[in-house]
Amino acid sequence: GRTDSQVLGDKPQVSWDDIAGLDHAKNGIMEMAVYPLMRPDFFRGLRVPPKGALLFGPPGTGKTLIGKCIAAQANATFFSISASSLTSKWVGEGEKMMRALFAVARCRQPSVIFIDEIDSLLSQRTDGEQDASRRIKTEFLIQLDGAATNADDQILIVGATNRPQELDEAVRRRLVKRYYVPLPEGAARRQIVARLLGTHSHSLTEEDIEEVVRLTAGYSGSDMTNLCKEAAMGPIRELTAHDIRNMRLEDVRSISFSDFQYALTQVRASVSENDLVLY
Numbered sequence: 324g325r326t327d328s329q330v331l332g333d334k335p336q337v338s339w340d341d342i343a344g345l346d347h348a349k350n351g352i353m354e355m356a357v358y359p360l361m362r363p364d365f366f367r368g369l370r371v372p373p374k375g376a377l378l379f380g381p382p383g384t385g386k387t388l389i390g391k392c393i394a395a396q397a398n399a400t401f402f403s404i405s406a407s408s409l410t411s412k413w414v415g416e417g418e419k420m421m422r423a424l425f426a427v428a429r430c431r432q433p434s435v436i437f438i439d440e441i442d443s444l445l446s447q448r449t450d451g452e453q454d455a456s457r458r459i460k461t462e463f464l465i466q467l468d469g470a471a472t473n474a475d476d477q478i479l480i481v482g483a484t485n486r487p488q489e490l491d492e493a494v495r496r497r498l499v500k501r502y503y504v505p506l507p508e509g510a511a512r513r514q515i516v517a518r519l520l521g522t523h524s525h526s527l528t529e530e531d532i533e534e535v536v537r538l539t540a541g542y543s544g545s546d547m548t549n550l551c552k553e554a555a556m557g558p559i560r561e562l563t564a565h566d567i568r569n570m571r572l573e574d575v576r577s578i579s580f581s582d583f584q585y586a587l588t589q590v591r592a593s594v595s596e597n598d599l600v601l602y
């Protein structure tokens with residue numbers, strides 16, 4: 324998870340190549356977020372891009388990665404905040420926090436404000452918190468509208484949610500561009516595995532990788548990453564404490580297909596078919 328220190332803007336180093344698949348969302352985002360910052364002169368009048376976008380889809384599919392990538396591509400300052408932390412962590416201060424966030428983003432523009440779990444901006448809570456939650460939402464709408472009416476502000480708000488049906492209508496209406504971020508297809512899963520294995524010695528053939536791809540239908544990008552991490556630990560787990568202390572790195576055996584077969588028994592798809600009906 325993200326830590327508080329990451330709320331305040333930094334410039335992330337994520338490139339589109341780090342994100343497997345998701346061409347639809349990537350292209351849409353380039354058009355509304357990246358190109359307009361590169362060529363403001365092109366994007367006037369009818370071509371003024373919307374200030375808000377929504378990324379929706381199952382957990383662990385790269386929504387946060389896309390948010391970071393936008394900021395990297397646009398050389399913008401990236402602010403990342405989880406909407407649920409606004410209501411829980413800063414009890415009574417959430418509104419102020421929201422206002423401060425937009426104020427800093429305005430100072431440091433171009434900025435991208437990424438709001439994770441944006442559906443929880445209006446989730447049902449106990450009475451006291453419900454009131455706080457409503458005030459935060461109202462403040463958010465005010466700030467969004469402010470950013471939208473001030474044409475000179477270069478602030479893009481990107482909301483992400485796993486539960487689009489729970490998103491408040493007023494919020495949804497303002498996030499004009501909406502992109503579905505689906506589970507990765509075979510080609511994307513292959514790219515994730517190949518990329519992660521790229522930095523290690525391994526003995527998987529093309530056919531082995533193809534088999535891993537076949538066996539991981541329904542896995543999210545995050546599941547694929549966990550699977551590869553689990554497999555990568557295979558060769559290390561065989562070592563004794565003595566080996567760990569004395570062995571040379573080049574003598575550790577390479578990651579094998581059987582490491583993946585074992586990892587597949589440990590790391591399962593985290594998104595069920597029932598969950599997918601939501602999208």
Ligand code: ATP
Binds near residue numbers: 389545
């Ligand atoms: P959540 O809805 O749970 O916040 P998310 O959609 O924002 O999830 P990320 O945090 O972007 O998901 O992804 C989690 C991790 O999974 C990433 O850091 C990355 O390692 C891996 N991952 C997910 N999707 C992809 C993808 N399309 N390509 C490459 N890696 C991916």
